[in-house]
Amino acid sequence: MSFTDDPDVERLEAAYGRYLEAWGAWMVGHHRGLAGEKRLASALVKARRTLGTLLAARRWNALAADDEAAVRTLRACLPDLDAWARPLDGRVFADSADDATMRGGTEPDGHDSVAALRRAAFDAWGQAMATLAVGSERFDRLTVTSMLAREDDEARRRALFLSMEPAWRSLNGDDTPDSSYRRLLAASAARWAGEGSPIEANARSLGMDPATVEPTMRRVLHAFREVAIGPGLVEPWDYRHRVGELARRLDTLVPLHRLREINDAHLRSIGADPTALAIGYDIHPRADRPVIPTAFTVSEDIAFRGPDGSWTPARPWVFATYAEGGIGNLEELLHESGHALHYAAIRARPAMFTWPPDQTAFVEAIADVVGWTTHEPAFLREHLGVEVTARESVIARFGGVALDVAWTLFELELHRHPDRSPNQTWAEIVEGDLGIRGHPEWSWWAGRGQLIDGPGYLANYALGAMVVAAIRARLRAIRGDWSLGDPGWYAQVSEALLRYGGGRSPRSLLATFLEGPVTADQLIANIEEAG
Numbered sequence: 204m205s206f207t208d209d210p211d212v213e214r215l216e217a218a219y220g221r222y223l224e225a226w227g228a229w230m231v232g233h234h235r236g237l238a239g240e241k242r243l244a245s246a247l248v249k250a251r252r253t254l255g256t257l258l259a260a261r262r263w264n265a266l267a268a269d270d271e272a273a274v275r276t277l278r279a280c281l282p283d284l285d286a287w288a289r290p291l292d293g294r295v296f297a298d299s300a301d302d303a304t305m306r307g308g309t310e311p312d313g314h315d316s317v318a319a320l321r322r323a324a325f326d327a328w329g330q331a332m333a334t335l336a337v338g339s340e341r342f343d344r345l346t347v348t349s350m351l352a353r354e355d356d357e358a359r360r361r362a363l364f365l366s367m368e369p370a371w372r373s374l375n376g377d378d379t380p381d382s383s384y385r386r387l388l389a390a391s392a393a394r395w396a397g398e399g400s401p402i403e404a405n406a407r408s409l410g411m412d413p414a415t416v417e418p419t420m421r422r423v424l425h426a427f428r429e430v431a432i433g434p435g436l437v438e439p440w441d442y443r444h445r446v447g448e449l450a451r452r453l454d455t456l457v458p459l460h461r462l463r464e465i466n467d468a469h470l471r472s473i474g475a476d477p478t479a480l481a482i483g484y485d486i487h488p489r490a491d492r493p494v495i496p497t498a499f500t501v502s503e504d505i506a507f508r509g510p511d512g513s514w515t516p517a518r519p520w521v522f523a524t525y526a527e528g529g530i531g532n533l534e535e536l537l538h539e540s541g542h543a544l545h546y547a548a549i550r551a552r553p554a555m556f557t558w559p560p561d562q563t564a565f566v567e568a569i570a571d572v573v574g575w576t577t578h579e580p581a582f583l584r585e586h587l588g589v590e591v592t593a594r595e596s597v598i599a600r601f602g603g604v605a606l607d608v609a610w611t612l613f614e615l616e617l618h619r620h621p622d623r624s625p626n627q628t629w630a631e632i633v634e635g636d637l638g639i640r641g642h643p644e645w646s647w648w649a650g651r652g653q654l655i656d657g658p659g660y661l662a663n664y665a666l667g668a669m670v671v672a673a674i675r676a677r678l679r680a681i682r683g684d685w686s687l688g689d690p691g692w693y694a695q696v697s698e699a700l701l702r703y704g705g706g707r708s709p710r711s712l713l714a715t716f717l718e719g720p721v722t723a724d725q726l727i728a729n730i731e732e733a734g
Contacts, residue, residue, distance in 0.1 A: 206552035211261060212270045218254045219277045220505055220553035225250040226284055227503045231520050233289070235485050236492030244290035251285070255296030273554035276705045280557040286656075292318050317390045324374055324383040325655045329496035331370035333524075337362050342526075343488070344370070344496060344650070349529045351440060352447025353454055364440035368645060374655065375646035378626045384649070385625070391658040392621035401659040402615060404561035405666055409721050410710040417615060419723045420608045420665060423730070424636040427605045430733040431598050432638035439647055442639050446602030449578070449595045454529040456587045462486070462528050465586050466536050469576065470544070472688030477540065480516065480547040486523040486536065497652040498523035498535055500542035500570075505556045506549050514550050519543035530577060530599065538574030544693065545569050548701035555706035563660065565709035568667035569700065572674050575600060581686035597733035604668045609637055611662040613648060618658070670709075672726040673717050674700075 207213050225247040232243045263274045281298075285291045293316060332344035342350070347363050354360045376382040395401075403413035411419075437445050444451075457465070463484065470477050477484075483503070485492070502517040509515065521539045525532050545566065549556055558566050576582050578600040580591045612632050617623060629648035630641020653660040678685070678696070685692045699716050713721055 222250040255298040259297035279559035335366040351443040352450040371646035371649040402662040405564040408561040449599035457528040473692040475693040483520040519546040534577035541570030541573030548697035549704040551704035558705040564663040564666040568670035571671040579686040594733040607664040611665040
């Protein structure tokens with residue numbers, strides 16, 4: 204069933220749908236370590252080449268309004284999609300002239316490929332974070348992060364923290380201008396200067412004035428510091444311990460085998476059975492698949508509307524590397540499941556199946572609407588049989604959010620002033636706003652892969668936190684608390700917020716659902732519950 208009366212748009216959109224399915228098939232096949240990767244890569248390149256030829260064949264103007272929006276959205280999505288898929292590195296397609304830099308063109312100095320440098324930096328960082336050494340022991344990044352919250356011996360915490368130093372150094376060396384990170388920063392800063400900041404674009408898409416982002420982020424940090432840290436400074440290896448009281452108490456109650464058990468039980472209880480929705484999970488390390496240093500979710504295919512108007516939903520896949528259980532990994536798994544629920548709910552034309560970059564904060568917020576339930580006292584009572592105070596819940600939930608907010612300020616400052624030292628910039632922010640001793644002798648800000656492969660991406664979690672707090676408060680007012688289950692929850696949320704894909708602006712969706720603008724007020728009120 205066609206979504207347009209324009210035959211050229213119909214052909215273009217069909218080609219885009221085939222590209223998305225080839226992209227999803229390669230992403231899933233590659234990250235699962237399946238046989239036939241060369242065949243999948245060849246199909247992906249072929250689909251992208253066909254799409255590029257159609258895009259370049261005409262000027263896509265004088266279209267009907269819906270078709271114009273569809274073409275604009277698919278073109279906006281292409282750079283990020285192309286950048287994720289290794290088989291497309293360095294390739295030039297018929298439509299590539301205007302955005303070659305995003306897909307393996309050159310940096311401003313005309314020598315190094317940005318895509319190749321970004322890929323190499325991410326791979327080196329990811330490999331280092333997968334093999335962290337503490338004496339004779341070996342851990343991965345997620346395991347060390349969770350251990351920092353649980354370990355009571357300060358010297359041991361310091362050793363765990365510094366085990367990540369080789370990964371920091373792989374990215375930023377001695378903090379000199381020729382480090383991989385600072386070369387990538389120069390490229391992304393030039394792009395932001397010419398095209399605008401993705402952080403500002405996402406704020407605008409949510410209905411926020413971009414000029415309010417930095418002062419709002421500082422308000423959030425100051426609120427959290429007041430309830431969780433106090434007036435002094437904590438060492439960076441002590442921060443997760445300070446905010447990790449809940450993890451220390453409960454992590455042993457969430458062994459590795461219970462992650463999926465609790466995740467699936469909760470999804471079923473809100474009317475989103477992962478088996479019925481055909482959600483795939485590949486979340487444990489094994490030798491026959493690539494290193495996956497950062498959890499993510501993709502869709503293997505797209506939603507398809509048949510001739511009779513009925514829909515075949517997309518099939519999402521969640522990827523992660525969980526070597527142990529714990530509350531933190533459970534929250535991340537539920538967050539990724541939130542992304543999967545979003546994909547599974549989409550009922551939109553192919554051009555709108557993906558979200559343009561300025562809707563990323565909204566997409567991350569939707570995932571956290573699911574993920575934040577992890578710390579609800581009623582949820583923990585139901586699944587772990589324990590009682591949790593409001594203070595424990597709030598500090599555990601927002602300890603990670605506070606770091607995302609700090610990274611947002613970090614990237615904004617460095618992209619304004621790319622010649623500044625990242626180490627010094629980070630030290631000033633975490634000491635001045637969050638209460639963590641800065642230690643500019645180390646590049647310890649380099650703890651998240653998104654800083655490499657998605658400049659500005661971490662701000663989506665920070666901006667999204669305001670949206671999550673507002674959506675959850677509104678849902679609670681409409682339906683009550685769903686921590687113990689609500690079989691109609693997923694259907695209502697899908698209808699109100701999820702089914703549109705990139706077809707409706709977050710500003711419009713949120714204004715209707717929230718009956719007002721997005722602000723930080725609900726988020727700060729949630730934080731102050733711990734006071």
